[in-house]
Amino acid sequence: MRQLLALGMVLISLGLGSELSYGQRDPNARCLLECHGTSDxxxxxxxxxxxxxxxxxxxFKTSVHKDKLCIDCHTDVTAIPHQxxxxxxxxxxxxxxxxxxxxxxxxxxxxxxxxxxxxxxARGDPNAPDCKHCHTxxxxxxxxxxxxxxxxxxxxxxxxxxxxxxxxxxxxxxHGQALRNNILESAVCSDCHREHDLFPPDDPRSSLHPQNVxxxxxxxxxxxxxxxxxxxxxxxxxxxxxxxxxxxIEFEVLKSANCVSCHGYHKILSSRDPRSPIYPLNLANTCxxxxxxxxxxxxxxxxxxxxxxxxAGIVFWVYEFYRWLTIVMTAxxxxxxxxxxxxxxxxxxxxxxx
Amino acid sequence: MADSANEERLVHELxxxxxRELDRSLDDAELQRVKELVRAQLEAELRAxxxxxxxxxxxxxxxxxxxxxxxxxxxxxxxxxxILLTITGLPIKFHDSAWAEFIFxxxxxxxxxxxxxxxxxSLLMFVTVWHIGWLMTREGRRELRELLPRxxxxxxxxxxxxxxxGLSSERPKFGRYSxxxxxxxxxxxxxTAVMVLSGLMLWFxxxxxxxxxxxxxxxxxxxxxxxxxxxxxxxxxxxxxxxxLNPEVFPMNMTIFTGKISKKRMIEEHPLEYEQIMRERAGxxxx
Numbered sequence: 001m002r003q004l005l006a007l008g009m010v011l012i013s014l015g016l017g018s019e020l021s022y023g024q025r026d027p028n029a030r031c032l033l034e035c036h037g038t039s040d041x042x043x044x045x046x047x048x049x050x051x052x053x054x055x056x057x058x059x060f061k062t063s064v065h066k067d068k069l070c071i072d073c074h075t076d077v078t079a080i081p082h083q084x085x086x087x088x089x090x091x092x093x094x095x096x097x098x099x100x101x102x103x104x105x106x107x108x109x110x111x112x113x114x115x116x117x118x119x120x121x122a123r124g125d126p127n128a129p130d131c132k133h134c135h136t137x138x139x140x141x142x143x144x145x146x147x148x149x150x151x152x153x154x155x156x157x158x159x160x161x162x163x164x165x166x167x168x169x170x171x172x173x174x175h176g177q178a179l180r181n182n183i184l185e186s187a188v189c190s191d192c193h194r195e196h197d198l199f200p201p202d203d204p205r206s207s208l209h210p211q212n213v214x215x216x217x218x219x220x221x222x223x224x225x226x227x228x229x230x231x232x233x234x235x236x237x238x239x240x241x242x243x244x245x246x247x248x249i250e251f252e253v254l255k256s257a258n259c260v261s262c263h264g265y266h267k268i269l270s271s272r273d274p275r276s277p278i279y280p281l282n283l284a285n286t287c288x289x290x291x292x293x294x295x296x297x298x299x300x301x302x303x304x305x306x307x308x309x310x311x312a313g314i315v316f317w318v319y320e321f322y323r324w325l326t327i328v329m330t331a332x333x334x335x336x337x338x339x340x341x342x343x344x345x346x347x348x349x350x351x352x353x354x
Numbered sequence: 355m356a357d358s359a360n361e362e363r364l365v366h367e368l369x370x371x372x373x374r375e376l377d378r379s380l381d382d383a384e385l386q387r388v389k390e391l392v393r394a395q396l397e398a399e400l401r402a403x404x405x406x407x408x409x410x411x412x413x414x415x416x417x418x419x420x421x422x423x424x425x426x427x428x429x430x431x432x433x434x435x436x437i438l439l440t441i442t443g444l445p446i447k448f449h450d451s452a453w454a455e456f457i458f459x460x461x462x463x464x465x466x467x468x469x470x471x472x473x474x475x476s477l478l479m480f481v482t483v484w485h486i487g488w489l490m491t492r493e494g495r496r497e498l499r500e501l502l503p504r505x506x507x508x509x510x511x512x513x514x515x516x517x518x519x520g521l522s523s524e525r526p527k528f529g530r531y532s533x534x535x536x537x538x539x540x541x542x543x544x545x546t547a548v549m550v551l552s553g554l555m556l557w558f559x560x561x562x563x564x565x566x567x568x569x570x571x572x573x574x575x576x577x578x579x580x581x582x583x584x585x586x587x588x589x590x591x592x593x594x595x596x597x598x599l600n601p602e603v604f605p606m607n608m609t610i611f612t613g614k615i616s617k618k619r620m621i622e623e624h625p626l627e628y629e630q631i632m633r634e635r636a637g638x639x640x641x
Binding site for chain 2: 244247248250251252253287291292293294295297298299300301302305307312313314315318319321322323325326329330333334336337339340341342343344346
């Protein structure tokens, strides 16, 4: 530790000559001036292995915490330079219900604790992400800030920093491609997986539980405005819910197909893309996952049809035929019955008088 | 008691009338003869009345066998099958409704629903095969001939509508099967054909999708759904009226379960058949 401090002092004296991004009157200046403002300020964690202790103050001053002091969070630092290594700090030391420093509070940390990430973290999984892994440490920015790692366009990259294979798959998908083309309303990881309340798919609370998948997709795919802008049909989810698969899923037959069973998930591709599981030539295989005898016949017909919609083609005409036949026949039956009753009543009345 | 008073009154009247005509009192012997005459007449009247009551009673109790046991059993199996199919088919068709949701969440699951539906379907197909086999028997062939639509049915229908509107005073005379019964039979034949054919395509969808394009499968599904609703509505209007709510048979026409129809209803509803049976009987009685 002493060596480290000595090193720090040396570095500071070197750094003094350089341009400083903070004013000498800044209350945080002492932390930075003496040690943490120097880009190669570091600690040897193991022989030959270093951990940077540098804080990019320029980034900090544009973060949501720009008005905070270092010691507001690092509360155990009472003297500078500090004698011991400060304790790990956590967002929840301010962001809790009833805090007096005005830190915004939401249910998100509680949701996070229930999530796959939160549970893995609680188990002590070293790879599990905590708040800081997505929100960063010293440069926390609002999700609306394009520089924030949790800004829509940056979310796939943020998640991808751990889930690298899924990230590459996603980038190839229609959603990933659209996002790359700056279409921000395209789906990113958190639109489907959610961010804080992220549960495994077999958990009924999960947005990706078989019974919730269609509704999750519907958040965008049933939105007329978004789908019109993107030129994507909007009634697919509604049609699915009316289909055998949709009814089965709704009433607990979870093995039935949902959206992702056919469309895939991270690498969702257009039906015009030969790599897509819903490319007409691939449909026999895709349906064949559940229906072993499926042949190329499954591609001969429209998908996601709503019988009452003219887009359903021949099915629409069958629907119309039966609709009118039923109306005409039932009206005829009722008319005949009323007539018959009237005839009998008339006859009975005349009979009793005659 | 009442009869003896009646008798006394009649004797008295006759006595007075005779006395007025003869202009003298009747002697005892003459009065005795009058009394005997009145008694004999009253007794004859009473016997005639008893005979009439007995004949009416006999006519009311006399019945004809309208359907064989075979036909009654076919109807019973068909009815059970259709009821099972209806109660499990409707919640699928109206899966969005609150009652369908209630059934599937609290009464029976979708998986159980599917099994019951297929049990009902099996009963329907079983009775279909049975019926086709029966149609080949002598009885079946005769019944089929009676069920064939004829031009007379059209005239009967028109005449019946006229009668009901009061444009004519007489009901048309029906044979063994009236036009409404024939209509229901052929509607059932058509409905069963559509339902069984489309239903089998849905039940064995793996085979269907192996050999037929998806749009044919979709058409089968839509036809199954459309025809089902039509059939159910026909049952709860046409069939319910003719077999239950009709004042003639309310609350329930038991003929299809017992096979029996009263002579009274036979004469009213199937006069031509009745006449024919009577002719045949008369012919059989004559050597």
